[in-house]
Amino acid sequence: MQAQAYALKSTAIRAPAIRNGVEDRDDVTLIGVAKTYHRECEIFGEGDAADFVYKVISGAVRSFRLLSDGRRQITHFYLPGDVFGVEFGKERRAGAEALSDAVVVVSRRSAVAADFDQSMRLWRQAVRELQRSEDHALTLGRRSATERIVSFLLDLADRLDADDEFELPMTRQDIADYLGLTIETVSRTMTQLQADRLIQLQGCRRVRFPRRGALEELCE
Amino acid sequence: MQAQAYALKSTAIRAPAIRNGVEDRDDVTLIGVAKTYHRECEIFGEGDAADFVYKVISGAVRSFRLLSDGRRQITHFYLPGDVFGVEFGKERRAGAEALSDAVVVVSRRSAVAADFDQSMRLWRQAVRELQRSEDHALTLGRRSATERIVSFLLDLADRLDADDEFELPMTRQDIADYLGLTIETVSRTMTQLQADRLIQLQGCRRVRFPRRGALEELCE
DNA sequence: CGGTCATTTGAACTGTATCAAAGTCGGTGG
DNA sequence: CCACCGACTTTGATACAGTTCAAATGACCG
Numbered sequence: 199m200q201a202q203a204y205a206l207k208s209t210a211i212r213a214p215a216i217r218n219g220v221e222d223r224d225d226v227t228l229i230g231v232a233k234t235y236h237r238e239c240e241i242f243g244e245g246d247a248a249d250f251v252y253k254v255i256s257g258a259v260r261s262f263r264l265l266s267d268g269r270r271q272i273t274h275f276y277l278p279g280d281v282f283g284v285e286f287g288k289e290r291r292a293g294a295e296a297l298s299d300a301v302v303v304v305s306r307r308s309a310v311a312a313d314f315d316q317s318m319r320l321w322r323q324a325v326r327e328l329q330r331s332e333d334h335a336l337t338l339g340r341r342s343a344t345e346r347i348v349s350f351l352l353d354l355a356d357r358l359d360a361d362d363e364f365e366l367p368m369t370r371q372d373i374a375d376y377l378g379l380t381i382e383t384v385s386r387t388m389t390q391l392q393a394d395r396l397i398q399l400q401g402c403r404r405v406r407f408p409r410r411g412a413l414e415e416l417c418e
Numbered sequence: 419m420q421a422q423a424y425a426l427k428s429t430a431i432r433a434p435a436i437r438n439g440v441e442d443r444d445d446v447t448l449i450g451v452a453k454t455y456h457r458e459c460e461i462f463g464e465g466d467a468a469d470f471v472y473k474v475i476s477g478a479v480r481s482f483r484l485l486s487d488g489r490r491q492i493t494h495f496y497l498p499g500d501v502f503g504v505e506f507g508k509e510r511r512a513g514a515e516a517l518s519d520a521v522v523v524v525s526r527r528s529a530v531a532a533d534f535d536q537s538m539r540l541w542r543q544a545v546r547e548l549q550r551s552e553d554h555a556l557t558l559g560r561r562s563a564t565e566r567i568v569s570f571l572l573d574l575a576d577r578l579d580a581d582d583e584f585e586l587p588m589t590r591q592d593i594a595d596y597l598g599l600t601i602e603t604v605s606r607t608m609t610q611l612q613a614d615r616l617i618q619l620q621g622c623r624r625v626r627f628p629r630r631g632a633l634e635e636l637c638e
Numbered sequence: 639c640g641g642t643c644a645t646t647t648g649a650a651c652t653g654t655a656t657c658a659a660a661g662t663c664g665g666t667g668g
Numbered sequence: 669c670c671a672c673c674g675a676c677t678t679t680g681a682t683a684c685a686g687t688t689c690a691a692a693t694g695a696c697c698g
Contacts, residue, residue: 263552265560266638271556286542328552332483369675369677370677376559380655381677562686600687602687605646621694
């Protein structure tokens with residue numbers, strides 16, 4: 199399907215709290231090994247043993263689930279500062295792959311569990327992540343294509359701490375599989391938003407919000 | 419919108435573990451007050467303080483979120499034995515209402531927190547519930563109307579410990595708002611499933627699976 | 639029985655998918 | 669340095685699943 203890639207480089211690292219989001223004094227500092235995963239490289243697969251937890255340093259990661267006929271639903275995107283791979287059971291409920299070349303700190307689950315304070319924070323992060331999928335379900339169940347795209351872009355800008363301009367870390371296909379749309383609908387919708395002067399595109403990855411207020415109105 | 423109703427009756431009670439699901443030695447015994455909520459009655463609203471946790475004794479409950487124009491997404495249905503209203507933050511992220519007259523045990527959050535073992539179990543239940551919304555997102559993002567209905571019915575039968583016949587505790591509109599469809603599509607799809615001899619309906623609430631295997635194939 | 643509310647059915651419409659082709663961009667090798 | 673390649677994206681034309689609007693039917697309850 200797509201070019202196969204594999205992990206590179208491994209150095210010991212202490213990954214500090216990065217994101218400066220609103221209430222993130224809840225940030226997790228993972229101690230572990232930094233690994234570089236190349237674009238499209240699998241980090242773990244659905245059903246694997248969940249022995250490690252991860253934190254994105256740079257690049258981005260997607261997690262996803264598949265139906266047996268190949269339809270894919272991307273469940274989350276992870277951006278720099280995000281923790282992922284925290285499972286409550288023993289097995290992975292979703293697979294994870296690097297979107298672009300990504301540097302990730304990998305930490306043994308058992309090692310984290312030893313530190314009560316740390317594992318509390320990790321739990322809270324994981325819960326917050328799960329709560330995002332409730333929001334996601336609302337979007338998938340009840341919003342139009344335009345509303346999905348707009349709320350997605352606004353959310354992404356927010357998580358990237360971007361004010362009104364940022365780089366999309368994923369392809370149109372990834373966006374489509376996250377929003378329950380097709381790649382063509384994503385493309386057309388973004389073209390239309392640009393025609394309506396609600397967003398500006400420079401190349402297909404760089405997005406600017408010339409009038410954020412108007413965008414926000416579109417999906418409240 | 420709909421007939422207003424209100425809570426009735428309050429007696430002290432000890433709500434024992436009910437569901438005999440596969441791995442539910444994880445069941446929670448809430449000690450609190452039994453309340454009866456009438457059909458369509460609000461149990462709590464989005465944004466309320468989350469001071470109580472609940473367990474369904476009989477009847478059923480829905481939780482939901484609204485868009486500002488009134489579109490509704492039902493996030494979960496709670497059946498006898500289910501715990502609900504466990505929040506990780508201080509505020510309700512969704513509203514909850516009784517589907518039918520429902521008996522519910524209400525317990526102060528602070529009271530439960532005192533019992534470590536108990537609150538652990540409560541947490542795990544809440545996490546499992548949140549994980550369900552990841553499954554839900556897959557369904558909403560990537561399955562057809564027929565697949566949604568079939569997987570919904572199978573899941574419901576399972577949770578009701580029904581073998582091949584059970585009573586739907588909710589209206590077509592509720593099913594529609596859970597599955598991201600319209601009431602007409604739900605109705606037509608069920609009629610079609612019946613015509614295909616994949617389900618049998620007696621009245622609009624009683625469902626039977628004459629060939630469960632065939633149903634399961636429809637949504638793997 | 640009659641009234642109310644939920645459900646089903648029908649007909650027409652529409653948003654999004656599908657299928658197909660053309661355009662863009664970045665990288666690579668000549 | 670430039671031309672070509674492959675992957676991704678955009679655009680176009682058409683199809684269709686699911687929605688919308690409207691009306692008929694059915695179920696429940698006093």
